[in-house]
Amino acid sequence: MNSKYDLIIIGGGAAGFFAAINIMEKNPSCKVAILERGKEVLTKVKVSGGGRCNVTHACFVPNDLVKFYPRGERELKGPFNTFCSGDTIEWFSNRGVELKIEDDGRMFPTTDSSQTIIDCFLKETQKYKIDVLTNQSVKSLFPSNDFWKIETTTEVFACKKIVIATGSNTKIWELLQDLGHQIIEPVPSLFTFNIKDTRIKDLMGLSAQVAVKVKEANLKSEGALLITHWGMSGPAILKLSAWGARELNKLNYQFSIQVNWLKDLNFEEVMEELLQLKIENAKKQIDKFCPFDFPKRLWESLLLASEIELQTKWAHLSKKQMVNLSNQLTNGVFKVNGKSTFKDEFVTAGGIDLKEVNFKSMESKVLPNLFFAGEILNIDAITGGFNFQNAWTTAYIASQSV
Incomplete structure (x- = not known):
């Protein structure tokens, strides 16, 4: 016909x-x-x-x-x-x-x-x-x-x-x-990052405003990052995946990202802030409240990753622990191993x-x-x-x- x-x-x-x-x-x-x-x-x-x-x-x-x-x-x-x-x-x-x-x-x-x-x-x-x-x-x-x-x-x-x-x-x-x-x-072009990491295990559904960059490429973005069952998603990650579509493909989706959970603060500024918190909250337990604007469960996870026991009092924080924590908060490195796409x-x-x-x-x-x-x-x-x-x-x- x-x-x-x-x-x-x-x-x-x-x-x-x-x-x-x-x-x-x-x-x-x-x-x-x-x-x-x-x-x-x-x-x-x-x-x-x-x-x-x-x-x-x-x-x-x-x-x-x-x-x-x-x-x-x-x-x-x-x-x-x-x-x-x-x-x-x-x-x-x-x-x-x-x-x-x-x-x-x-x-x-x-x-x-x-x-x-x-x-x-x-x-x-x-x-x-x-x-x-x-x-x-x-x-x-x-x-x-x-x-x-x-x-x-x-x-x-x-x-x-x-x-x-x-x-x-x-x-x-x-x-x-x-x-x-x-x-x-x-x-x-739009995909989420597969990441297996103890720091984000069991935290699916939590989100934070972050700055994030790909270590192996000149790619960075800011915005909401969402922790998922398989790793990380949210606008901050999807932006990286779009702008880096070709570069990340060349890397075969094997690369590292650096996450700053505090977005606008750098390592030195966070160190200063932690010193101040240590003085002001000397007798309080460090896990009782999160002094920064992101979920408390994520704060607890980053404390553990910094080798700080949750019941520790602020006064007992060592210099090494503060350096660790500052690094976890501003320069956390996560290994990406593959991607997931929303089929539809x-x-x-x-x-x-x-x-x-x-x-x-x-x-x-x-x-x-x-x-x-x-x-x-x-x-x-x-x-x-x-x-x-x-x-x-x-x-x-x-x-x-x-």
Whole structure:
């Protein structure tokens, strides 16, 4: 069977739907289809942000927003000046979906449910009579002068233009490589660090504001660090994993991190503070309260790691113990042995080489009438709604050009 369309979007995710809806809004007479290889559409939207869908981030200045993208910073400046976070909020609001800002700047639907975003998209695709076709895994792409031929496992489609929004789908990357596109080898970008260490054993769920750096690379970050069953996670770690995606891959995920549990204080400052505490609390037990702003159980664990018994009185602290404790607090070294990724929220660094895309239109410079949107490009961001903003922006620009 041969199905003819004006435009076909490959990929039934966030970027694909956003492109389709915006195209139809401008050209209601257009015949558009979305091809999705799976049984369901928008699966990543469903699980993102713990099922709440972190739609975007409350950063409204394009030049500030681009700084959250380890790959794509330079290229996204122009696009963000066309369609930025504020436009995303307005777009959803116009369709009855209100967003709210959380303390850390992340934005979610007020319903706290990703289903709200999915329902909004499905309603719009019905309204514009966009064909959403599932179980359509693309096998081959053939460009000719005035149309594209797309073969899936069950059908053959013809269309004038294509928007590819398949995220990190290696099969599609291979097809595009065969057609002359350069693919930057994909590596994981957002992942947590596997660490087995007695200092954090049994402390899962605790978090602290830290400064952390990778000893074997010029990588550092600050923010919340979360202790998990398998090691360390949280924004501070995820930032390192995004900015260091390629370097940490080269190290085969075997490296050491240095954690400063007090973030803004250095070794000397902590030594001074401990001396002061020793004078002021001479008769008190050292484990009775944590004098710093992080969980007491972590304080107890670091005391033990510094060879200080928990019942010790402040007055009895030796110079050596204070040096040990100061080191544990500001320069704790942890060995990382591998990584863990959240399968559903997996982000990769890699994809279509950005030099081969015109960012004014999102059209391929290699193949005319072929457009890209979202994570298929070698663009990725840290966690916090930025990867979705890239999807909305690039899809919007592709839709305007198409």
